Amino acid sequence: MTTTDAGFQRARRPEQKRQRQDDILAAARDLAVRDGVRNVTLTDIADRIGIHKSALLRYFETREQILLELTARSWREWARWLDDELDGAAPGDPGLVADVVARSFTGRPLLCDLIAHTPLNLERHVSVAAVRRYKLTSLGAIADAVEVIGRALPELTPGECREFISAMASLAGAMWQIANPPPALADLYAADPELAHACVDLLPRLRRTAEIMLAGLVPSRPPG
Amino acid sequence: MTTTDAGFQRARRPEQKRQRQDDILAAARDLAVRDGVRNVTLTDIADRIGIHKSALLRYFETREQILLELTARSWREWARWLDDELDGAAPGDPGLVADVVARSFTGRPLLCDLIAHTPLNLERHVSVAAVRRYKLTSLGAIADAVEVIGRALPELTPGECREFISAMASLAGAMWQIANPPPALADLYAADPELAHACVDLLPRLRRTAEIMLAGLVPSRPPG
Numbered sequence: 001m002t003t004t005d006a007g008f009q010r011a012r013r014p015e016q017k018r019q020r021q022d023d024i025l026a027a028a029r030d031l032a033v034r035d036g037v038r039n040v041t042l043t044d045i046a047d048r049i050g051i052h053k054s055a056l057l058r059y060f061e062t063r064e065q066i067l068l069e070l071t072a073r074s075w076r077e078w079a080r081w082l083d084d085e086l087d088g089a090a091p092g093d094p095g096l097v098a099d100v101v102a103r104s105f106t107g108r109p110l111l112c113d114l115i116a117h118t119p120l121n122l123e124r125h126v127s128v129a130a131v132r133r134y135k136l137t138s139l140g141a142i143a144d145a146v147e148v149i150g151r152a153l154p155e156l157t158p159g160e161c162r163e164f165i166s167a168m169a170s171l172a173g174a175m176w177q178i179a180n181p182p183p184a185l186a187d188l189y190a191a192d193p194e195l196a197h198a199c200v201d202l203l204p205r206l207r208r209t210a211e212i213m214l215a216g217l218v219p220s221r222p223p224g
Numbered sequence: 225m226t227t228t229d230a231g232f233q234r235a236r237r238p239e240q241k242r243q244r245q246d247d248i249l250a251a252a253r254d255l256a257v258r259d260g261v262r263n264v265t266l267t268d269i270a271d272r273i274g275i276h277k278s279a280l281l282r283y284f285e286t287r288e289q290i291l292l293e294l295t296a297r298s299w300r301e302w303a304r305w306l307d308d309e310l311d312g313a314a315p316g317d318p319g320l321v322a323d324v325v326a327r328s329f330t331g332r333p334l335l336c337d338l339i340a341h342t343p344l345n346l347e348r349h350v351s352v353a354a355v356r357r358y359k360l361t362s363l364g365a366i367a368d369a370v371e372v373i374g375r376a377l378p379e380l381t382p383g384e385c386r387e388f389i390s391a392m393a394s395l396a397g398a399m400w401q402i403a404n405p406p407p408a409l410a411d412l413y414a415a416d417p418e419l420a421h422a423c424v425d426l427l428p429r430l431r432r433t434a435e436i437m438l439a440g441l442v443p444s445r446p447p448g
Binding site for chain 2: 116120123131132135170178192194208211217
């Protein structure tokens with residue numbers, strides 16, 4: 001069997017196959033960072049690595065599976081970064097945790113962009129098996145973060161840490177989209193005083209919400 | 225000038241035009257509630273009221289402008305409902321406010337579905353003038369809610385009420401998408417104990433987050 005894509009022959013051995021997958025994911029990541037997740041197409045990914053679109057589909061089911069795999073990798077990196085940042089921090093400092101959690105998202109614009117697309121688009125155009133693999137990874141990353149935050153703030157229960165980090169992840173995804181409008185709208189919001197509240201400054205906003213939640217978890221704890 | 229759409233002749237007087245617009249919006253609303261916002265097409269809207277797609281475009285710029293106008297109307301209804309529910313409530317009851325705010329969203333699945341689509345899709349396929357009109361309406365609804373919550377919880381500043389209600393709106397939009405997966409995924413999450421945390425029960429989740437935020441706003445207030 002031959003391929004017309006010189007330099008990108010079909011991978012036969014497992015390590016070759018992994019290398020191909022990594023190349024595809026690297027190309028998708030570059031395009032998503034540059035153009036936004038919404039604008040990444042299979043054709044653009046294929047063009048970037050110099051192969052035909054149909055060759056991509058030997059390695060991934062759909063465009064959405066490529067992006068879902070990127071999301072899974074981003075969640076793992078995010079959890080490792082949180083662990084590194086809070087490792088050795090003196091326990092009981094909610095201001096530090098709020099700042100680190102807010103920066104864990106604002107430092108990862110691609111993850112933020114992907115979060116909103118995941119239930120809306122990515123999980124809807126892949127097989128159930130692919131969603132299951134993805135969910136196990138993302139839930140695993142959240143579970144790691146729950147442990148890290150529990151070490152940093154020992155007065156919180158694991159359920160409270162999960163409540164906090166799940167809300168922060170959803171908010172980061174939703175607010176990133178609001179904070180990153182297309183250029184014509186960014187200009188409109190900046191120019192029109194009546195639309196001042198349409199502008200969102202993501203880092204201070206997420207940090208403040210994190211501070212509010214961390215201050216409220218214990219006092220609002222249900223009795224019993 | 226004639227039209228081939230019997231029974232749906234071009235509206236010439238302003239009140240006829242408004243009636244046409246209302247018919248289009250009602251059809252779009254029915255379809256969005258039944259099939260989800262993602263699945264509403266211009267063709268389906270046109271079919272439902274028995275006209276040709278091109279006739280729709282005399283009244284709205286795009287599919288997205290129809291949905292954006294639905295979103296604006298939903299925000300206005302939401303703000304009025306909040307006002308009605310909290311009107312005459314004894315001030316200083318954060319549990320009541322948390323419950324009412326959570327139900328203001330869970331009782332409006334269409335608004336929740338639209339919230340996530342707004343920055344991601346709807347605001348990107350209409351004119352800047354249409355986005356401006358929409359933003360003035362949605363920001364107006366949020367401003368009304370800030371006032372209502374400020375009356376119910378007089379210890380909060382307007383900025384704190386805005387922080388709270390903006391976060392709740394973003395969360396409601398994001399979590400609604402997670403809580404409403406396609407049927408195949410809902411079955412998967414329900415059947416697989418490892419995926420238990422993928423299931424979100426929207427009302428208790430939003431209510432709890434509202435309680436946490438309302439308990440945390442004052443204690444986390446920045447000094448000065």
